[in-house]
Amino acid sequence: MAEHVTGQVNTDHYVRFVDVQKSYDGETLVVKNLNLEIERGEFLTMLGPSGSGKTTCLMMLAGFEPATHGEIFLDENPINNVAPHKRDIGMVFQNYALFPHMTVAENLLFPLQVRGMNKSEQARRVKNALDMVELGAFGGRRPAQLSGGQQQRVAVARALVFDPKLVLMDEPLGALDKQLREQMQYEIKHIHEKLGVTVVYVTHDQSEALTMSNRIAVFNDGVVQQLAAPDALYEAPENAFVAQFIGENNTLSGKVSSVNGSTCTVDIEGGSTTALAVNIDGIGSATSMSLRPERVTVNPPNGQCPNLFDARVQELIYLGDHMRTRMSVCGNDEFIVKIPNAAGHVHLVPGANVKVGWQTEDCRALDSPS
Amino acid sequence: MAQAEMTGDMMRTADGVPLKLALERALFRSRLRAVMLVAPLFFFLLITFVLPIFDMLFRSVENNIVADILPRTVVAIEAWDETSGELPGEAVFEAIVKDMADGKRDKTLGRVARRLNFEKSGMASLFRKSGRKAPKITEAPYREQLLKIDKRWSDIDLWKLIKREKGAFTKSHFLAAADMQYTPDGSIEMRPENRQIYTNLFGRTLWLSGLITVLCLLLAYPVAYLLATLPLRTSNLLMVLVLLPFWTSLLVRTTSWIALLQTQGVINDLLVGIGLIDDDSRLQMIHNQFGTVVAMTHILLPFMILPLYSVMKTIPPSYMRAARSLGATPFTAFVKIYMPNTVAGVGAGSILVFILAIGYYITPALVGGRTGSLISNFIASFISGSTQNWGLAAALGVMLLAIVLVLYFLYDKIVGINNMKLG
Ligand SMILES: Nc1ncnc2c1ncn2[C@@H]1O[C@H](COP(=O)(O)OP(=O)(O)O)[C@@H](O)[C@H]1O
Numbered sequence: 148m149a150e151h152v153t154g155q156v157n158t159d160h161y162v163r164f165v166d167v168q169k170s171y172d173g174e175t176l177v178v179k180n181l182n183l184e185i186e187r188g189e190f191l192t193m194l195g196p197s198g199s200g201k202t203t204c205l206m207m208l209a210g211f212e213p214a215t216h217g218e219i220f221l222d223e224n225p226i227n228n229v230a231p232h233k234r235d236i237g238m239v240f241q242n243y244a245l246f247p248h249m250t251v252a253e254n255l256l257f258p259l260q261v262r263g264m265n266k267s268e269q270a271r272r273v274k275n276a277l278d279m280v281e282l283g284a285f286g287g288r289r290p291a292q293l294s295g296g297q298q299q300r301v302a303v304a305r306a307l308v309f310d311p312k313l314v315l316m317d318e319p320l321g322a323l324d325k326q327l328r329e330q331m332q333y334e335i336k337h338i339h340e341k342l343g344v345t346v347v348y349v350t351h352d353q354s355e356a357l358t359m360s361n362r363i364a365v366f367n368d369g370v371v372q373q374l375a376a377p378d379a380l381y382e383a384p385e386n387a388f389v390a391q392f393i394g395e396n397n398t399l400s401g402k403v404s405s406v407n408g409s410t411c412t413v414d415i416e417g418g419s420t421t422a423l424a425v426n427i428d429g430i431g432s433a434t435s436m437s438l439r440p441e442r443v444t445v446n447p448p449n450g451q452c453p454n455l456f457d458a459r460v461q462e463l464i465y466l467g468d469h470m471r472t473r474m475s476v477c478g479n480d481e482f483i484v485k486i487p488n489a490a491g492h493v494h495l496v497p498g499a500n501v502k503v504g505w506q507t508e509d510c511r512a513l514d515s516p517s
Numbered sequence: 518m519a520q521a522e523m524t525g526d527m528m529r530t531a532d533g534v535p536l537k538l539a540l541e542r543a544l545f546r547s548r549l550r551a552v553m554l555v556a557p558l559f560f561f562l563l564i565t566f567v568l569p570i571f572d573m574l575f576r577s578v579e580n581n582i583v584a585d586i587l588p589r590t591v592v593a594i595e596a597w598d599e600t601s602g603e604l605p606g607e608a609v610f611e612a613i614v615k616d617m618a619d620g621k622r623d624k625t626l627g628r629v630a631r632r633l634n635f636e637k638s639g640m641a642s643l644f645r646k647s648g649r650k651a652p653k654i655t656e657a658p659y660r661e662q663l664l665k666i667d668k669r670w671s672d673i674d675l676w677k678l679i680k681r682e683k684g685a686f687t688k689s690h691f692l693a694a695a696d697m698q699y700t701p702d703g704s705i706e707m708r709p710e711n712r713q714i715y716t717n718l719f720g721r722t723l724w725l726s727g728l729i730t731v732l733c734l735l736l737a738y739p740v741a742y743l744l745a746t747l748p749l750r751t752s753n754l755l756m757v758l759v760l761l762p763f764w765t766s767l768l769v770r771t772t773s774w775i776a777l778l779q780t781q782g783v784i785n786d787l788l789v790g791i792g793l794i795d796d797d798s799r800l801q802m803i804h805n806q807f808g809t810v811v812a813m814t815h816i817l818l819p820f821m822i823l824p825l826y827s828v829m830k831t832i833p834p835s836y837m838r839a840a841r842s843l844g845a846t847p848f849t850a851f852v853k854i855y856m857p858n859t860v861a862g863v864g865a866g867s868i869l870v871f872i873l874a875i876g877y878y879i880t881p882a883l884v885g886g887r888t889g890s891l892i893s894n895f896i897a898s899f900i901s902g903s904t905q906n907w908g909l910a911a912a913l914g915v916m917l918l919a920i921v922l923v924l925y926f927l928y929d930k931i932v933g934i935n936n937m938k939l940g
């Protein structure tokens with residue numbers, strides 16, 4: 148909190164949102180009580196559906212929107228009342244916001260000139276920054292003469308050229324096509340690793356978030372649903388929204404009938420299953436369980452799966468490395484099973500009746516939305 | 518669909534028609550349609566815009582009056598050597614007497630009188646007086662009798678003038694428009710200082726138009742900025758206010774400035790009322806340059822706001838944010854990033870307002886008075902009334918057109934006409 152003295156707190160908490168709230172119209176909260184700590188040198192992604200308040204958080208951090216309540220710290224200094232140009236935060240915008248009347252080199256010079264840096268240092272930095280994004284030969288061009296990917300790189304270079312304390316990126320790859328987007332994801336990640344700069348990245352694309360981030364804050368409706376590393380987020384979602392939002396997911400709804408330490412038994416249509424008790428309100432409460440498609444086994448050998456159910460194959464989609472199979476299981480017609488295209492895998496036809504089974508720890512009993 | 522295939526060198530469609538020809542045919546109908554759609558406007562512009570301009574160009578040098586009305590004289594005077602220092606011979610005097618008699622009969626003599634009076638004062642009265650008596654001279658000696666009617670006929674300069682202006686084309690309108698004149702012996706000189714009107718007038722027109730353009734720019738820039746950046750509902754309301762003048766008659770707007778600015782007008786009454794000025798020292802704010810500048814700035818303001826607005830609207834707000842995040846103060850960001858991106862709008866608005874101002878007529882005519890009137894008011898005054906002089910009006914018009922074209926050319930060289938963005 149504000150009264151903390153610099154020496155007493157963990158200085159690795161480089162950026163801190165403390166009880167931050169934001170409302171544009173005085174009626175609804177767009178950001179509801181945000182508490183978020185970002186480590187020095189971390190690549191943190193804010194991931195969430197459109198309208199969940201990610202950009203708003205970024206704008207508050209950059210200083211373009213005031214926080215309605217709460218305090219934001221950068222390197223342990225409260226920055227609520229610091230003007231944007233004094234925050235020393237680099238920013239990459241979705242439309243790049245390169246200045247069209249300046250050449251690429253002039254764009255990069257701009258932050259150095261307004262800082263009054265000496266000429267030789269300016270030239271050195273511009274050259275380094277352009278080399279870093281492999282655009283050394285393009286300094287004399289206008290932004291309009293560059294391709295989308297090149298403009299993107301210039302925008303990244305410009306946000307980094309003045310050694311900012313922090314770099315913010317708001318859906319910077321949104322305008323690129325898929326192939327270029329994936330290539331740029333790696334490039335940005337490598338630049339981050341090389342420079343060790345702290346990055347706060349915003350996207351609504353979960354695979355982008357999983358690829359690039361050290362940690363991901365999943366936003367929904369102005370609230371951080373879960374803050375975790377990519378693998379934890381995928382494998383151990385803590386609520387139904389995260390389970391549904393990250394990766395492909397099967398949802399089974401039911402009622403908790405008994406709790407046994409870290410596991411529980413849940414009654415569902417057509418029987419009952421054991422599951423990890425992750426986020427339930429106790430016996431009798433409604434729960435929605437999350438089960439990843441690749442963790443479901445078709446026709447498992449006897450005794451291998453504690454949970455075994457009848458299933459009816461609805462649709463088969465051949466995807467090369469695996470077969471995506473839609474089945475009806477326990478009243479859920481959208482139950483997806485991924486069958487790897489390995490030697491000796493089962494051959495299914497639509498309409499076939501099969502058994503599907505899963506392990507207790509692969510089935511996570513979570514809160515029941517609505 | 519016919520597939521293109523190669524036969525020899527030429528691409529052909531599947532049924533053997535050369536591809537080029539097939540394409541021509543396919544495009545013909547749409548081309549025809551396009552031509553038909555623009556044809557009415559094309560002819561309208563041809564008749565109401567292009568032809569009048571050529572007519573004006575022609576009239577500025579046209580000089581058929583002397584040759585038409587004094588046909589015998591222009592033939593006879595051919596043989597006269599104007600450098601000899603002597604009056605023309607009897608034949609020329611006979612010719613002019615007969616021409617004047619015909620002119621009197623056909624009632625055309627007044628025209629040539631007015632035309633020559635424009636070159637040399639006193640010619641009108643001379644022709645009118647001589648024309649009345651010329652029909653009575655029916656036999657030689659013509660020269661003696663004419664000199665008896667008026668001895669100004671013995672002025673050699675007069676005959677030089679007639680010989681000079683007998684041709685089908687004349688420079689004299691352009692000379693007059695540039696405040697120059699012929700000396701009696703036919704060379705060209707500047708008019709005496711006190712008779713130079715038009716260079717000053719052109720200078721004043723350019724200066725006032727420039728001033729009005731600058732004032733419009735200063736007033737319009739912040740308004741356009743607001744229009745482009747305010748939330749939609751507020752900016753729509755503001756836009757209505759900007760466009761409101763277009764729904765009001767130009768005459769009404771101009772006359773309401775008279776009501777405001779005149780010595781017994783609203784502003785003076787107000788100033789006197791609050792005791793800021795005495796009743797007998799009311800400000801003269803109209804019928805002078807001040808009136809012209811104020812009223813025209815007001816009337817031309819929308820023509821500056823709209824191009825500026827249309828350019829500013831296309832500047833994403835993220836430019837300013839990017840500049841701020843890169844460390845620029847709001848002022849630096851505005852000057853270094855925002856303003857350079859509005860150059861196209863500034864150029865378009867300025868050239869539009871300037872060109873409109875340079876040829877503006879009605880407002881300076883109503884509120885300009887003597888010191889605040891512009892070149893167009895003089896042009897208009899030569900088109901009708903007692904001072905009618907189509908040639909001079911046309912020459913002034915051509916010079917105005919030339920100035921506009923030169924400015925347009927310079928603008929194209931400096932800013933590039935393709936960068937211009939209007940509405
Ligand atoms: N400038 C603004 N004025 C009013 N409402 C806004 C403004 N910016 C965003 N919002 C609202 O705030 C909510 C969150 O927006 P945003 O932060 O842009 O979400 P995200 O970036 O996650 O898509 C949305 O409902 C949006 O309509």
Ligand SMILES: [Mg+2]
Pocket residue numbers: 198201202203
């Ligand atoms: Mg956003």
